[in-house]
Amino acid sequence: MARKTLRILSVITFISIVTLANVSAVFAAPAAVIEGRHLRVGITDYAEFGLELLGGPPVGFQYPKGMEHLAVEWWGDGFTVGYSLVGKNVVKWTYPEWRNGIVPVNVTLPVKKLLYWKFSVVTETDDGLLRITHDFLVSRFCKHVIIIVTVTNIWESMLEGVVYKRCVDQDMDGTSGGDTFDYHPECNMCYAWETHYLGVAGRPAPDKHDLNGWDDRDVYDTDEDILDGPIGTDGLSVLHWNLGTLNPGRSKRVLVIYVAADSMAELTAEMRSAMSSIEGL
Numbered sequence: 001m002a003r004k005t006l007r008i009l010s011v012i013t014f015i016s017i018v019t020l021a022n023v024s025a026v027f028a029a030p031a032a033v034i035e036g037r038h039l040r041v042g043i044t045d046y047a048e049f050g051l052e053l054l055g056g057p058p059v060g061f062q063y064p065k066g067m068e069h070l071a072v073e074w075w076g077d078g079f080t081v082g083y084s085l086v087g088k089n090v091v092k093w094t095y096p097e098w099r100n101g102i103v104p105v106n107v108t109l110p111v112k113k114l115l116y117w118k119f120s121v122v123t124e125t126d127d128g129l130l131r132i133t134h135d136f137l138v139s140r141f142c143k144h145v146i147i148i149v150t151v152t153n154i155w156e157s158m159l160e161g162v163v164y165k166r167c168v169d170q171d172m173d174g175t176s177g178g179d180t181f182d183y184h185p186e187c188n189m190c191y192a193w194e195t196h197y198l199g200v201a202g203r204p205a206p207d208k209h210d211l212n213g214w215d216d217r218d219v220y221d222t223d224e225d226i227l228d229g230p231i232g233t234d235g236l237s238v239l240h241w242n243l244g245t246l247n248p249g250r251s252k253r254v255l256v257i258y259v260a261a262d263s264m265a266e267l268t269a270e271m272r273s274a275m276s277s278i279e280g281l
Ligand SMILES: [Ca+2]
Pocket: 070, 072, 073, 074, 075, 076, 169, 170, 171, 176
């Protein structure tokens, strides 16, 4: 309950800041609801999709607007990071209803670009070793969101075995029931559908993926127990990258692309379009 109260206060603060935006840009917004022509998303200061709103339904990832696919039942959109330290694997994660070892550092005000709204969220591990920056690009006219994820070693020594996973608990069309999950190898995309479709793809191709990420959210490795479908299940998509060794001050970057659609044909077409627009970023 305390967490939800905090979320509500955060959004109220954001709305106030928008009102004051012409007066001062000094304040940082702790969360944002962003809308394009087709999508409405709610982004937390932990870089998750999933906001509780005062006097209205929650907003995680809505397509069409008003139809929620992530802030449903257990809110399961977020990320997990890991690294090896003196022979031990350390793992930290953040999901709207389950956080461990990730702290919010800073967010920007949403900035309107030609094709995207840009919203940047900076987080760190609570031991001060890794900084994880998520630059969200929410399409103003199409049906996708690109996240540029930058993982930086902010410690004084080398970090080995760095891992980043994006985990997405698609609950299509407002329910965890009735969903089918599958993997599209050409697009590196885990996707789910009931009436509508929501896919999550990675670039470069992730080292691992799993349609059953329930047992991979809070551990270093990803066991890849359901690699492919179609499978009717309450799944949870995982894209897993082994980033390897990071020297002090060095970063590695991956892209995560969320795409919504009305059909499989539209999903793959929209994903290819999003991937090609990445070349221009
Ligand atoms: Ca869920």
